[in-house]
Amino acid sequence: MSIKAIFLDRDGVINKEVGYLHKVEDFEFIRGVFTSCNYFQSLGYEIIILTNQSGIGRGYYTEDDFLRLNDWMLDQFSLKKINILDVYYCPHGPEDNCNCRKPKPGMFLAAKEEHGINMEKSWMIGDKEADIQAAFHAGIPNTILVKSGHPIDEISSKSKYVVDSIMNSKSVIK
Numbered sequence: 266m267s268i269k270a271i272f273l274d275r276d277g278v279i280n281k282e283v284g285y286l287h288k289v290e291d292f293e294f295i296r297g298v299f300t301s302c303n304y305f306q307s308l309g310y311e312i313i314i315l316t317n318q319s320g321i322g323r324g325y326y327t328e329d330d331f332l333r334l335n336d337w338m339l340d341q342f343s344l345k346k347i348n349i350l351d352v353y354y355c356p357h358g359p360e361d362n363c364n365c366r367k368p369k370p371g372m373f374l375a376a377k378e379e380h381g382i383n384m385e386k387s388w389m390i391g392d393k394e395a396d397i398q399a400a401f402h403a404g405i406p407n408t409i410l411v412k413s414g415h416p417i418d419e420i421s422s423k424s425k426y427v428v429d430s431i432m433n434s435k436s437v438i439k
């Protein structure tokens with residue numbers, strides 16, 4: 266298990282948080298995402314995206330809507346020579362009590378098993394405390410909470426680091 270990964274939440278980390286985003290025209294990349302991902306790749310990390318998409322379970326948009334937007338997003342990464350190893354998404358609502366919705370670690374554990382990820386050498390970058398908790402539950406010690414998405418509570422956060430946005434994670438991941 267020698268593969269190390271940077272796990273990224275999507276909304277609020279990669280793109281601006283707009284609430285139940287599902288259309289390409291509403292998708293706006295956060296500044297510095299591509300240069301940060303290029304940097305992570307140069308350090309030998311694989312990049313994996315893990316995203317809660319309860320808008321599917323709530324009926325606000327369909328799984329096909331999500332996948333269409335996802336394909337478009339992956340194309341944009343590709344154009345910048347960034348390979349996203351995998352994207353995991355939880356389509357369930359909070360009441361479904363599934364094992365994949367963060368703060369549950371299900372998506373992380375699936376990624377670990379499918380790709381042979383060394384969790385101790387990996388990082389999670391998220392904009393919600395649920396991202397940080399899920400990472401800890403999955404055995405990832407290195408966590409970064411960013412301020413570019415949902416409002417955060419920096420004082421009570423269990424995250425190892427708190428930075429403004431993904432591009433500031435370069436000062437932490439070396």
Ligand SMILES: [Zn+2]
Nearest residue numbers: 355363365366
């Ligand atoms: Zn789920």
